[in-house]
Amino acid sequence: MKLDLIPLAEQPREVQDATRARYEPMKSIVPEVEWDLYAPYVAAINELKKQRNAIVLAHNYQTAEIFHGVADLSGDSLALARMAVDTDADVIVLAGVHFMAETAKLLNPDKTVLIPDLAAGCSLADSITGADVRLLRERYPDTPVVTYVNTSAEVKAESDICCTSSNAVEVVESLGVDRVIFLPDEFLGTWVAKQTGVDVILWKGHCVVHERFTPEEIRRFRAAYDGIEVLAHPECPPEVLAEADYVGSTSGMSRYVAETRPAKVLMVTECSMADNVAVENPGVEMVRPCNICPYMNTITLPKILDSLQTMTHEVTIDPAVAGRARRAVERMLEVGRGTGG
Numbered sequence: 001m002k003l004d005l006i007p008l009a010e011q012p013r014e015v016q017d018a019t020r021a022r023y024e025p026m027k028s029i030v031p032e033v034e035w036d037l038y039a040p041y042v043a044a045i046n047e048l049k050k051q052r053n054a055i056v057l058a059h060n061y062q063t064a065e066i067f068h069g070v071a072d073l074s075g076d077s078l079a080l081a082r083m084a085v086d087t088d089a090d091v092i093v094l095a096g097v098h099f100m101a102e103t104a105k106l107l108n109p110d111k112t113v114l115i116p117d118l119a120a121g122c123s124l125a126d127s128i129t130g131a132d133v134r135l136l137r138e139r140y141p142d143t144p145v146v147t148y149v150n151t152s153a154e155v156k157a158e159s160d161i162c163c164t165s166s167n168a169v170e171v172v173e174s175l176g177v178d179r180v181i182f183l184p185d186e187f188l189g190t191w192v193a194k195q196t197g198v199d200v201i202l203w204k205g206h207c208v209v210h211e212r213f214t215p216e217e218i219r220r221f222r223a224a225y226d227g228i229e230v231l232a233h234p235e236c237p238p239e240v241l242a243e244a245d246y247v248g249s250t251s252g253m254s255r256y257v258a259e260t261r262p263a264k265v266l267m268v269t270e271c272s273m274a275d276n277v278a279v280e281n282p283g284v285e286m287v288r289p290c291n292i293c294p295y296m297n298t299i300t301l302p303k304i305l306d307s308l309q310t311m312t313h314e315v316t317i318d319p320a321v322a323g324r325a326r327r328a329v330e331r332m333l334e335v336g337r338g339t340g341g
């Protein structure tokens, strides 16, 4: 099915109204001239979703026109996994990165899961293979393997349990052991070790967005913005986390701002996230050190539309790994809801 884009003004009144309503929350960050370019895509995607019984799940790092314009549900990696379990839709379009789409597919083997661009990878997922995990298991027998969801299904299949940044502490504590192999994010693993007192065997995987922050940079922001509160994602280096007032997942940071309403906030994470939090918290001054995730940013409105029109790119998982990978993700979901961290 290939649709022509119809200018918004030529669309039925109810489509124009529904599309305009999507713009209202993001008015403060998306100028009207820019919105005029997005609106026909937003209208077409939202109409096509109805025809396909599809939903768009968007990660917190998606840009405003996606996050507010076409997402049905949004959240951090843990929330997206839970939403994927709960949906009645036949088609899930994952506006995020590939490992998130793969997790949705693992939990919904009978649904169609689409990722609008196959280049939406992740430096952490790229840092480790299933063969690496097997070698670590040989070297440290009887040590449970806790794997961050930012990995391929092949790596999850070699793991005992998965975690996200939101529930990593809870997952490690749930095992009741003194030592775990924690893969692949060295910095998240170091942070979890500090919170839990559990010894961690680490891998040298890093996030290309968060590894770039430095403590000097944070101190410069503190000096320039009197009274600013610093919120950091646990994928940042330990020296950066030591400078933060709050460390948590992307949803944890959003919740922190909504609940404490600080006057000024420095978001030490991907910069689109600060736009989305700003929209929901008028009156809070957001300072955004603009580190962009090149993978998240491959997803655009034209690609989401194309994905729904052509039903590409459909995520498939080798049946030889899917069962074992699913078990590691489901075991994580059984641990309970995230700590909010």
Ligand code: 13P
Residues within 6 Å of the ligand: 060, 075, 076, 077, 078, 150, 164, 165, 166, 207, 233, 235, 248, 249, 250, 251
């Ligand atoms: P969250 O689970 O905190 O949303 O993190 C996902 C991610 O990719 C952060 O870089």
Ligand code: SF4
Residues within 6 Å of the ligand: 097, 121, 122, 123, 124, 125, 150, 207, 208, 209, 210, 235, 270, 293, 294, 295, 296
């Ligand atoms: Fe991966 Fe980092 Fe991008 Fe998140 S921000 S998807 S961890 S590269």
